[in-house]
Amino acid sequence: MTLNGQVEAVYRNESRRVLATLIRVLGDFDLAEEALHEAFFVAVQRWPEDGVPDNPRAWLVSTGRFKAIDRLRRQARFTPFLQEQADTLEAAQWSDEDVEDDRLRxxxxxxxxxxxPDAQAALTLREICDLSTEAIAHAFLVTPTTIAQRIVRAKGKIREAKIPYQVPSRAELPERLDSVLRVIYLVFNEGYSASTGTDLTREDLTAEAIRLGRLLVELLPEPEVMGLLALMLLHESRRSARTSASGELVLLDAQDRGLWDTSLMAEGCAWVEQVLTTRRFGPYCLQAAIAAVHAEAPSAEQTDWRQIVGLYDVLLRAMPSPVVELNRAVAVAMEQGPTAGLTLVDSILLRGELQDYHLAHSARGEFCRQLGRIEEARAAYEKALSLTQQTPEKRFLERRLTELPPRQ
Amino acid sequence: MKYLCLIYSDEQLLHTSPDSPKDPECFAYAEAIQASGRMLAAEPLQPVNTATTVRMRNGKVSITDGPFAETKEQLAGFYLIEASDLNEALQVAGGIPAARVGSVEVRPVRELNLA
Structure with missing residues:
Protein backbone atom coordinates (compact mmCIF):
# COMPACT_ATOMS: atom_id res chain seq x y z
CA MET A 1 0.00 0.00 0.00
CA THR A 2 1.28 3.48 -0.81
CA LEU A 3 1.86 5.80 2.06
CA ASN A 4 -1.03 8.04 1.04
CA GLY A 5 -3.16 4.92 0.91
CA GLN A 6 -2.02 4.06 4.43
CA VAL A 7 -2.87 7.52 5.77
CA GLU A 8 -6.25 7.28 4.10
CA ALA A 9 -6.84 3.87 5.63
CA VAL A 10 -5.89 5.21 9.08
CA TYR A 11 -8.25 8.14 8.52
CA ARG A 12 -11.08 5.82 7.55
CA ASN A 13 -10.57 3.46 10.47
CA GLU A 14 -9.46 5.84 13.19
CA SER A 15 -10.65 9.38 12.56
CA ARG A 16 -13.93 9.02 14.51
CA ARG A 17 -12.22 7.39 17.49
CA VAL A 18 -9.52 10.04 17.46
CA LEU A 19 -12.16 12.79 17.23
CA ALA A 20 -14.21 11.26 20.07
CA THR A 21 -11.15 11.22 22.33
CA LEU A 22 -10.05 14.71 21.32
CA ILE A 23 -13.50 16.06 22.25
CA ARG A 24 -13.10 14.50 25.71
CA VAL A 25 -9.53 15.74 26.14
CA LEU A 26 -10.13 19.25 24.75
CA GLY A 27 -13.71 19.64 25.98
CA ASP A 28 -14.90 21.32 22.79
CA PHE A 29 -16.28 19.97 19.51
CA ASP A 30 -14.92 22.66 17.19
CA LEU A 31 -11.48 22.72 18.77
CA ALA A 32 -11.35 18.92 18.51
CA GLU A 33 -12.33 18.94 14.83
CA GLU A 34 -9.63 21.46 13.98
CA ALA A 35 -7.12 19.46 16.02
CA LEU A 36 -8.09 16.28 14.17
CA HIS A 37 -7.44 17.89 10.79
CA GLU A 38 -4.17 19.39 11.91
CA ALA A 39 -3.03 16.02 13.27
CA PHE A 40 -3.71 14.35 9.93
CA PHE A 41 -2.03 17.22 8.12
CA VAL A 42 1.11 16.61 10.18
CA ALA A 43 0.81 12.85 9.57
CA VAL A 44 0.84 13.33 5.80
CA GLN A 45 4.03 15.38 6.13
CA ARG A 46 5.86 13.28 8.70
CA TRP A 47 4.94 9.67 8.06
CA PRO A 48 6.73 9.42 4.69
CA GLU A 49 10.04 10.06 6.50
CA ASP A 50 9.38 8.73 9.99
CA GLY A 51 7.15 5.82 8.96
CA VAL A 52 3.65 5.11 10.31
CA PRO A 53 3.80 5.06 14.14
CA ASP A 54 3.12 1.79 15.99
CA ASN A 55 0.00 3.22 17.55
CA PRO A 56 -1.31 5.72 15.00
CA ARG A 57 -4.43 6.45 17.08
CA ALA A 58 -2.45 7.53 20.16
CA TRP A 59 -0.03 9.47 17.95
CA LEU A 60 -2.90 11.35 16.31
CA VAL A 61 -4.60 12.18 19.62
CA SER A 62 -1.34 13.37 21.12
CA THR A 63 -0.44 15.44 18.04
CA GLY A 64 -3.95 16.89 17.87
CA ARG A 65 -3.77 17.83 21.56
CA PHE A 66 -0.48 19.70 21.08
CA LYS A 67 -1.82 21.44 18.00
CA ALA A 68 -4.91 22.56 19.93
CA ILE A 69 -2.78 23.96 22.76
CA ASP A 70 -0.63 25.79 20.18
CA ARG A 71 -3.70 27.19 18.50
CA LEU A 72 -5.15 28.44 21.79
CA ARG A 73 -1.82 30.11 22.66
CA ARG A 74 -1.70 31.88 19.31
CA GLN A 75 -5.30 33.09 19.67
CA ALA A 76 -4.68 34.03 23.31
CA ARG A 77 -2.87 37.14 22.14
CA PHE A 78 -6.27 38.52 21.16
CA THR A 79 -8.50 36.72 23.65
CA PRO A 80 -6.73 36.47 27.01
CA PHE A 81 -9.01 33.87 28.60
CA LEU A 82 -7.82 31.32 25.99
CA GLN A 83 -4.41 31.44 27.64
CA GLU A 84 -5.95 30.01 30.79
CA GLN A 85 -7.66 27.29 28.75
CA ALA A 86 -4.34 26.41 27.07
CA ASP A 87 -2.54 26.31 30.45
CA THR A 88 -5.20 24.04 31.96
CA LEU A 89 -4.96 21.69 28.98
CA GLU A 90 -1.19 21.60 29.09
CA ALA A 91 -1.12 20.99 32.83
CA ALA A 92 -3.52 18.05 32.54
CA GLN A 93 -1.69 14.74 32.80
CA TRP A 94 -1.58 12.97 29.50
CA SER A 95 -0.28 9.63 28.33
CA ASP A 96 -0.99 7.38 25.37
CA GLU A 97 -2.80 5.00 27.72
CA ASP A 98 -5.53 7.60 28.10
CA VAL A 99 -6.69 6.79 24.59
CA GLU A 100 -9.86 4.84 25.29
CA ASP A 101 -12.81 4.30 23.04
CA ASP A 102 -14.82 7.48 23.54
CA ARG A 103 -17.26 6.90 20.72
CA LEU A 104 -20.03 5.89 23.10
CA ARG A 105 -19.76 9.24 24.90
CA PRO A 117 -34.53 15.82 17.34
CA ASP A 118 -33.52 16.96 13.85
CA ALA A 119 -30.29 18.38 15.29
CA GLN A 120 -29.57 15.05 17.00
CA ALA A 121 -29.73 13.21 13.68
CA ALA A 122 -27.65 15.82 11.83
CA LEU A 123 -25.00 15.93 14.55
CA THR A 124 -24.80 12.14 14.74
CA LEU A 125 -24.32 11.82 10.98
CA ARG A 126 -21.75 14.62 10.94
CA GLU A 127 -19.67 13.64 13.97
CA ILE A 128 -19.98 9.86 14.15
CA CYS A 129 -20.52 8.92 10.51
CA ASP A 130 -18.33 11.72 9.12
CA LEU A 131 -20.88 12.64 6.46
CA SER A 132 -20.46 16.12 5.01
CA THR A 133 -23.17 18.73 5.66
CA GLU A 134 -23.91 18.58 1.91
CA ALA A 135 -24.49 14.81 2.06
CA ILE A 136 -26.71 15.13 5.14
CA ALA A 137 -28.65 17.98 3.52
CA HIS A 138 -29.15 15.90 0.39
CA ALA A 139 -30.38 12.95 2.43
CA PHE A 140 -32.89 15.02 4.42
CA LEU A 141 -33.94 17.10 1.40
CA VAL A 142 -33.04 20.41 3.01
CA THR A 143 -30.36 22.96 2.16
CA PRO A 144 -26.77 22.57 3.44
CA THR A 145 -27.23 25.92 5.24
CA THR A 146 -30.12 24.48 7.24
CA ILE A 147 -28.05 21.47 8.29
CA ALA A 148 -25.03 23.64 9.10
CA GLN A 149 -27.23 25.90 11.28
CA ARG A 150 -28.71 22.92 13.13
CA ILE A 151 -25.22 21.61 13.86
CA VAL A 152 -23.88 24.99 14.97
CA ARG A 153 -26.89 25.52 17.25
CA ALA A 154 -26.55 22.05 18.75
CA LYS A 155 -22.83 22.51 19.43
CA GLY A 156 -23.59 25.90 20.96
CA LYS A 157 -26.09 24.35 23.33
CA ILE A 158 -23.70 21.53 24.28
CA ARG A 159 -21.14 24.18 25.19
CA GLU A 160 -23.33 26.86 26.83
CA ALA A 161 -25.78 24.62 28.70
CA LYS A 162 -22.92 22.24 29.53
CA ILE A 163 -24.31 18.97 28.25
CA PRO A 164 -21.81 16.53 29.74
CA TYR A 165 -19.63 14.33 27.53
CA GLN A 166 -20.38 11.05 29.21
CA VAL A 167 -22.16 7.73 29.00
CA PRO A 168 -25.25 7.99 31.23
CA SER A 169 -25.40 6.14 34.53
CA ARG A 170 -27.22 2.82 34.83
CA ALA A 171 -30.27 4.60 36.24
CA GLU A 172 -30.53 7.01 33.32
CA LEU A 173 -29.46 4.51 30.66
CA PRO A 174 -32.82 3.06 29.52
CA GLU A 175 -34.34 6.48 28.79
CA ARG A 176 -31.20 7.89 27.21
CA LEU A 177 -30.64 4.76 25.15
CA ASP A 178 -34.18 5.16 23.79
CA SER A 179 -33.16 8.53 22.46
CA VAL A 180 -30.06 7.08 20.73
CA LEU A 181 -32.03 4.20 19.22
CA ARG A 182 -34.73 6.61 18.02
CA VAL A 183 -32.11 8.69 16.19
CA ILE A 184 -30.56 5.65 14.52
CA TYR A 185 -33.97 4.30 13.50
CA LEU A 186 -34.97 7.74 12.21
CA VAL A 187 -31.86 7.83 10.02
CA PHE A 188 -32.66 4.32 8.80
CA ASN A 189 -36.28 5.14 8.02
CA GLU A 190 -35.35 8.39 6.35
CA GLY A 191 -33.24 6.29 4.00
CA TYR A 192 -35.65 3.37 3.76
CA SER A 193 -38.86 5.21 3.03
CA ALA A 194 -38.20 8.76 2.00
CA SER A 195 -41.03 10.88 3.35
CA THR A 196 -41.24 12.83 0.09
CA GLY A 197 -39.60 12.61 -3.28
CA THR A 198 -39.25 10.04 -5.97
CA ASP A 199 -36.71 7.57 -4.60
CA LEU A 200 -38.29 5.09 -2.28
CA THR A 201 -34.97 4.21 -0.68
CA ARG A 202 -31.83 6.20 -0.16
CA GLU A 203 -29.26 3.53 0.44
CA ASP A 204 -26.60 5.77 1.96
CA LEU A 205 -28.70 6.54 5.00
CA THR A 206 -29.79 2.96 5.58
CA ALA A 207 -26.17 1.84 5.29
CA GLU A 208 -25.07 4.52 7.78
CA ALA A 209 -27.83 3.57 10.21
CA ILE A 210 -26.81 -0.10 10.05
CA ARG A 211 -23.18 0.88 10.56
CA LEU A 212 -24.23 2.89 13.63
CA GLY A 213 -26.29 -0.06 14.84
CA ARG A 214 -23.31 -2.41 14.52
CA LEU A 215 -21.05 0.05 16.32
CA LEU A 216 -23.53 0.44 19.15
CA VAL A 217 -23.90 -3.35 19.52
CA GLU A 218 -20.12 -3.55 19.78
CA LEU A 219 -19.92 -0.78 22.39
CA LEU A 220 -23.11 -1.46 24.33
CA PRO A 221 -24.59 -4.92 23.73
CA GLU A 222 -27.99 -4.24 25.33
CA PRO A 223 -30.97 -6.35 24.14
CA GLU A 224 -32.78 -3.44 22.49
CA VAL A 225 -29.60 -2.36 20.68
CA MET A 226 -29.33 -5.84 19.17
CA GLY A 227 -33.07 -5.75 18.50
CA LEU A 228 -32.78 -2.53 16.51
CA LEU A 229 -29.82 -3.86 14.52
CA ALA A 230 -31.78 -7.04 13.74
CA LEU A 231 -34.82 -5.01 12.70
CA MET A 232 -32.77 -2.84 10.33
CA LEU A 233 -30.95 -5.84 8.83
CA LEU A 234 -34.23 -7.65 8.21
CA HIS A 235 -35.85 -4.62 6.57
CA GLU A 236 -32.73 -4.00 4.52
CA SER A 237 -32.66 -7.62 3.33
CA ARG A 238 -35.97 -7.02 1.54
CA ARG A 239 -35.04 -3.69 0.00
CA SER A 240 -34.43 -4.80 -3.58
CA ALA A 241 -37.71 -6.76 -3.58
CA ARG A 242 -39.61 -3.72 -2.34
CA THR A 243 -39.57 -1.85 -5.61
CA SER A 244 -40.06 -3.26 -9.10
CA ALA A 245 -37.69 -2.57 -12.01
CA SER A 246 -39.91 0.38 -12.98
CA GLY A 247 -39.78 1.80 -9.47
CA GLU A 248 -43.23 0.62 -8.35
CA LEU A 249 -43.85 -0.23 -4.71
CA VAL A 250 -44.24 -3.98 -4.14
CA LEU A 251 -46.05 -5.06 -0.95
CA LEU A 252 -44.69 -7.87 1.20
CA ASP A 253 -47.18 -10.50 0.00
CA ALA A 254 -46.32 -9.83 -3.67
CA GLN A 255 -42.54 -9.63 -3.28
CA ASP A 256 -40.25 -12.03 -5.12
CA ARG A 257 -38.68 -13.70 -2.10
CA GLY A 258 -35.81 -14.88 -4.28
CA LEU A 259 -34.62 -11.25 -4.25
CA TRP A 260 -34.34 -11.12 -0.48
CA ASP A 261 -30.74 -10.85 0.70
CA THR A 262 -30.26 -14.14 2.53
CA SER A 263 -27.03 -13.21 4.31
CA LEU A 264 -28.51 -10.01 5.83
CA MET A 265 -31.59 -12.00 6.69
CA ALA A 266 -29.63 -14.77 8.39
CA GLU A 267 -27.67 -12.20 10.36
CA GLY A 268 -30.87 -10.43 11.43
CA CYS A 269 -32.53 -13.69 12.48
CA ALA A 270 -29.44 -14.71 14.46
CA TRP A 271 -29.57 -11.43 16.43
CA VAL A 272 -33.28 -11.94 17.11
CA GLU A 273 -32.63 -15.41 18.49
CA GLN A 274 -29.83 -14.10 20.66
CA VAL A 275 -31.99 -11.32 22.13
CA LEU A 276 -34.96 -13.60 22.74
CA THR A 277 -32.76 -15.74 25.00
CA THR A 278 -32.05 -12.70 27.23
CA ARG A 279 -35.77 -12.45 28.06
CA ARG A 280 -35.31 -8.69 28.32
CA PHE A 281 -36.74 -7.71 24.99
CA GLY A 282 -38.55 -4.50 24.15
CA PRO A 283 -40.32 -2.93 21.16
CA TYR A 284 -37.38 -3.06 18.71
CA CYS A 285 -36.72 -6.71 19.40
CA LEU A 286 -40.42 -7.59 19.07
CA GLN A 287 -40.62 -5.78 15.73
CA ALA A 288 -37.49 -7.62 14.63
CA ALA A 289 -39.04 -10.93 15.74
CA ILE A 290 -42.07 -10.17 13.56
CA ALA A 291 -39.78 -9.38 10.61
CA ALA A 292 -37.91 -12.64 11.29
CA VAL A 293 -41.12 -14.69 11.07
CA HIS A 294 -41.75 -13.10 7.67
CA ALA A 295 -38.15 -13.80 6.66
CA GLU A 296 -38.48 -17.47 7.47
CA ALA A 297 -41.73 -17.94 5.50
CA PRO A 298 -41.47 -19.30 1.94
CA SER A 299 -44.54 -17.25 0.89
CA ALA A 300 -47.17 -14.90 2.32
CA GLU A 301 -49.70 -17.76 2.53
CA GLN A 302 -47.25 -20.04 4.31
CA THR A 303 -46.41 -17.40 6.92
CA ASP A 304 -47.07 -18.26 10.55
CA TRP A 305 -49.67 -15.49 10.93
CA ARG A 306 -50.85 -16.81 14.28
CA GLN A 307 -47.36 -16.26 15.68
CA ILE A 308 -47.21 -12.81 14.12
CA VAL A 309 -50.55 -11.82 15.70
CA GLY A 310 -49.23 -13.14 19.03
CA LEU A 311 -46.06 -11.04 18.72
CA TYR A 312 -48.19 -7.98 17.90
CA ASP A 313 -50.23 -8.61 21.05
CA VAL A 314 -47.03 -8.50 23.13
CA LEU A 315 -45.77 -5.45 21.20
CA LEU A 316 -49.04 -3.63 21.79
CA ARG A 317 -48.65 -4.15 25.54
CA ALA A 318 -45.02 -2.94 25.42
CA MET A 319 -45.76 0.02 23.15
CA PRO A 320 -49.45 0.92 22.88
CA SER A 321 -49.94 2.76 19.58
CA PRO A 322 -52.66 2.94 16.92
CA VAL A 323 -50.04 2.24 14.21
CA VAL A 324 -49.09 -1.03 15.91
CA GLU A 325 -52.83 -1.79 16.20
CA LEU A 326 -53.20 -1.20 12.47
CA ASN A 327 -50.32 -3.58 11.68
CA ARG A 328 -51.86 -6.14 13.98
CA ALA A 329 -55.18 -5.74 12.12
CA VAL A 330 -53.44 -6.58 8.83
CA ALA A 331 -51.91 -9.71 10.40
CA VAL A 332 -55.31 -10.71 11.83
CA ALA A 333 -56.81 -10.30 8.34
CA MET A 334 -54.14 -12.64 6.94
CA GLU A 335 -54.94 -15.20 9.64
CA GLN A 336 -58.73 -14.91 9.87
CA GLY A 337 -59.81 -13.13 6.69
CA PRO A 338 -60.60 -9.55 5.60
CA THR A 339 -63.82 -9.19 7.66
CA ALA A 340 -61.87 -9.51 10.92
CA GLY A 341 -59.26 -7.04 9.66
CA LEU A 342 -61.88 -4.53 8.53
CA THR A 343 -63.66 -4.63 11.91
CA LEU A 344 -60.38 -3.79 13.69
CA VAL A 345 -59.38 -0.98 11.29
CA ASP A 346 -62.87 0.56 11.49
CA SER A 347 -62.76 0.51 15.27
CA ILE A 348 -59.45 2.45 15.20
CA LEU A 349 -60.85 4.99 12.72
CA LEU A 350 -64.10 5.29 14.69
CA ARG A 351 -62.11 6.24 17.77
CA GLY A 352 -60.88 9.18 15.70
CA GLU A 353 -57.32 7.86 15.37
CA LEU A 354 -55.15 7.46 12.24
CA GLN A 355 -57.70 9.38 10.16
CA ASP A 356 -54.87 11.26 8.42
CA TYR A 357 -52.64 8.20 8.06
CA HIS A 358 -52.71 6.98 4.46
CA LEU A 359 -51.87 3.37 5.37
CA ALA A 360 -55.01 3.06 7.52
CA HIS A 361 -57.19 3.99 4.55
CA SER A 362 -55.19 1.90 2.11
CA ALA A 363 -55.58 -1.14 4.43
CA ARG A 364 -59.33 -0.45 4.61
CA GLY A 365 -59.36 -0.28 0.80
CA GLU A 366 -57.62 -3.66 0.55
CA PHE A 367 -60.08 -5.37 2.91
CA CYS A 368 -63.12 -3.87 1.16
CA ARG A 369 -61.75 -4.87 -2.25
CA GLN A 370 -61.23 -8.45 -1.07
CA LEU A 371 -64.81 -8.48 0.25
CA GLY A 372 -66.19 -7.19 -3.06
CA ARG A 373 -67.31 -3.88 -1.49
CA ILE A 374 -65.98 -2.01 -4.51
CA GLU A 375 -67.34 1.51 -3.91
CA GLU A 376 -66.10 1.52 -0.31
CA ALA A 377 -62.71 0.29 -1.53
CA ARG A 378 -62.58 3.09 -4.11
CA ALA A 379 -63.42 5.75 -1.51
CA ALA A 380 -60.75 4.39 0.87
CA TYR A 381 -58.02 4.25 -1.82
CA GLU A 382 -58.90 7.79 -2.91
CA LYS A 383 -58.70 9.00 0.67
CA ALA A 384 -55.31 7.29 1.08
CA LEU A 385 -54.09 8.83 -2.17
CA SER A 386 -54.98 12.32 -0.94
CA LEU A 387 -52.93 11.76 2.21
CA THR A 388 -49.53 10.59 0.87
CA GLN A 389 -46.76 12.59 -0.76
CA GLN A 390 -44.54 9.61 -1.67
CA THR A 391 -44.48 9.11 -5.43
CA PRO A 392 -44.18 5.28 -5.39
CA GLU A 393 -46.99 5.03 -2.84
CA LYS A 394 -49.14 7.31 -4.97
CA ARG A 395 -48.48 5.20 -8.06
CA PHE A 396 -49.33 2.05 -6.11
CA LEU A 397 -52.69 3.48 -5.00
CA GLU A 398 -53.45 4.80 -8.48
CA ARG A 399 -52.80 1.33 -9.88
CA ARG A 400 -55.12 -0.22 -7.29
CA LEU A 401 -57.83 2.27 -8.26
CA THR A 402 -57.58 1.51 -11.99
CA GLU A 403 -57.71 -2.22 -11.26
CA LEU A 404 -61.08 -1.87 -9.54
CA PRO A 405 -64.13 -2.65 -11.69
CA PRO A 406 -65.49 0.59 -13.23
CA ARG A 407 -68.12 2.58 -11.35
CA GLN A 408 -71.64 1.24 -12.06
CA MET B 1 -22.33 26.04 36.97
CA LYS B 2 -25.54 27.89 37.87
CA TYR B 3 -28.89 26.98 36.39
CA LEU B 4 -32.22 28.74 36.82
CA CYS B 5 -35.19 26.37 36.86
CA LEU B 6 -38.34 28.30 35.96
CA ILE B 7 -41.53 26.59 37.02
CA TYR B 8 -44.48 27.25 34.72
CA SER B 9 -47.99 26.04 35.27
CA ASP B 10 -51.56 26.80 34.41
CA GLU B 11 -52.57 28.58 37.62
CA GLN B 12 -56.06 27.10 37.46
CA LEU B 13 -54.56 23.60 37.61
CA LEU B 14 -51.58 24.14 39.89
CA HIS B 15 -53.49 23.58 43.11
CA THR B 16 -56.55 21.71 41.88
CA SER B 17 -55.25 18.78 39.82
CA PRO B 18 -55.17 15.35 41.54
CA ASP B 19 -51.36 15.46 41.04
CA SER B 20 -51.02 18.90 42.59
CA PRO B 21 -48.33 19.02 45.27
CA LYS B 22 -49.21 20.35 48.72
CA ASP B 23 -47.00 22.95 50.39
CA PRO B 24 -45.30 20.50 52.79
CA GLU B 25 -44.09 18.37 49.87
CA CYS B 26 -42.69 21.42 48.07
CA PHE B 27 -40.98 22.53 51.24
CA ALA B 28 -39.50 19.07 51.85
CA TYR B 29 -38.04 18.95 48.33
CA ALA B 30 -36.48 22.40 48.72
CA GLU B 31 -34.99 21.22 52.03
CA ALA B 32 -33.54 18.14 50.34
CA ILE B 33 -31.89 20.21 47.60
CA GLN B 34 -30.61 22.60 50.25
CA ALA B 35 -29.09 19.64 52.14
CA SER B 36 -27.40 18.38 48.97
CA GLY B 37 -25.56 21.70 48.72
CA ARG B 38 -26.96 22.61 45.31
CA MET B 39 -29.51 25.22 46.40
CA LEU B 40 -28.77 28.91 45.82
CA ALA B 41 -32.35 30.18 46.07
CA ALA B 42 -35.92 29.01 45.51
CA GLU B 43 -39.24 30.77 45.94
CA PRO B 44 -42.86 30.24 44.96
CA LEU B 45 -44.63 33.26 43.49
CA GLN B 46 -48.05 34.86 44.06
CA PRO B 47 -50.46 34.39 41.09
CA VAL B 48 -50.06 36.58 37.98
CA ASN B 49 -53.06 38.74 38.93
CA THR B 50 -50.66 40.33 41.42
CA ALA B 51 -48.08 41.04 38.71
CA THR B 52 -47.09 44.52 37.55
CA THR B 53 -44.85 45.24 34.57
CA VAL B 54 -42.48 48.17 34.49
CA ARG B 55 -40.78 49.60 31.40
CA MET B 56 -38.38 52.51 31.09
CA ARG B 57 -38.56 54.24 27.69
CA ASN B 58 -36.81 57.51 26.83
CA GLY B 59 -36.39 58.21 30.50
CA LYS B 60 -40.10 57.73 31.20
CA VAL B 61 -41.46 54.98 33.40
CA SER B 62 -44.52 53.13 32.22
CA ILE B 63 -46.34 50.89 34.66
CA THR B 64 -48.98 48.37 33.53
CA ASP B 65 -51.06 45.73 35.22
CA GLY B 66 -50.31 42.08 34.55
CA PRO B 67 -47.43 39.99 33.23
CA PHE B 68 -45.25 40.86 30.23
CA ALA B 69 -47.07 38.36 28.02
CA GLU B 70 -50.39 36.56 28.33
CA THR B 71 -49.66 32.83 28.08
CA LYS B 72 -51.43 29.60 28.94
CA GLU B 73 -48.86 28.75 31.58
CA GLN B 74 -47.66 31.28 34.10
CA LEU B 75 -44.46 31.56 36.04
CA ALA B 76 -45.24 30.00 39.41
CA GLY B 77 -41.83 29.88 41.08
CA PHE B 78 -38.16 29.21 40.57
CA TYR B 79 -35.09 27.36 41.79
CA LEU B 80 -31.62 28.78 41.32
CA ILE B 81 -29.19 25.88 41.68
CA GLU B 82 -25.55 24.99 41.38
CA ALA B 83 -24.97 21.85 39.29
CA SER B 84 -21.94 20.25 37.68
CA ASP B 85 -23.64 19.95 34.29
CA LEU B 86 -26.99 19.95 32.51
CA ASN B 87 -27.74 16.33 33.44
CA GLU B 88 -27.48 17.13 37.12
CA ALA B 89 -29.60 20.26 36.68
CA LEU B 90 -32.25 18.27 34.81
CA GLN B 91 -32.33 15.75 37.62
CA VAL B 92 -33.02 18.46 40.19
CA ALA B 93 -35.61 20.10 37.93
CA GLY B 94 -37.40 16.81 37.26
CA GLY B 95 -37.85 16.27 41.00
CA ILE B 96 -39.56 19.61 41.66
CA PRO B 97 -43.09 18.53 42.71
CA ALA B 98 -44.79 21.17 40.52
CA ALA B 99 -43.22 19.49 37.41
CA ARG B 100 -46.05 16.94 37.74
CA VAL B 101 -48.70 19.52 36.83
CA GLY B 102 -46.66 22.15 35.01
CA SER B 103 -43.27 22.28 33.32
CA VAL B 104 -39.82 23.39 34.34
CA GLU B 105 -37.60 25.35 31.96
CA VAL B 106 -33.92 24.89 32.76
CA ARG B 107 -31.65 27.76 31.71
CA PRO B 108 -27.91 28.04 32.24
CA VAL B 109 -26.94 31.31 33.91
CA ARG B 110 -24.69 33.51 31.79
CA GLU B 111 -21.55 34.79 33.43
CA LEU B 112 -21.18 38.53 32.96
CA ASN B 113 -18.04 39.41 31.07
CA LEU B 114 -16.48 42.17 33.15
CA ALA B 115 -13.04 42.21 31.52
Missing part, protein backbone atom coordinates in the same frame (compact mmCIF):
# COMPACT_ATOMS: atom_id res chain seq x y z
CA UNK A 106 -19.90 10.91 21.53
CA UNK A 107 -23.04 9.01 20.53
CA UNK A 108 -24.85 9.78 23.80
CA UNK A 109 -23.90 13.46 23.60
CA UNK A 110 -25.01 13.83 19.97
CA UNK A 111 -28.32 12.11 20.83
CA UNK A 112 -28.91 14.00 24.09
CA UNK A 113 -32.66 14.63 24.47
CA UNK A 114 -31.96 18.28 25.35
CA UNK A 115 -31.03 18.79 21.66
CA UNK A 116 -33.76 19.18 19.01
Missing amino acids: LIFTCCHPALA
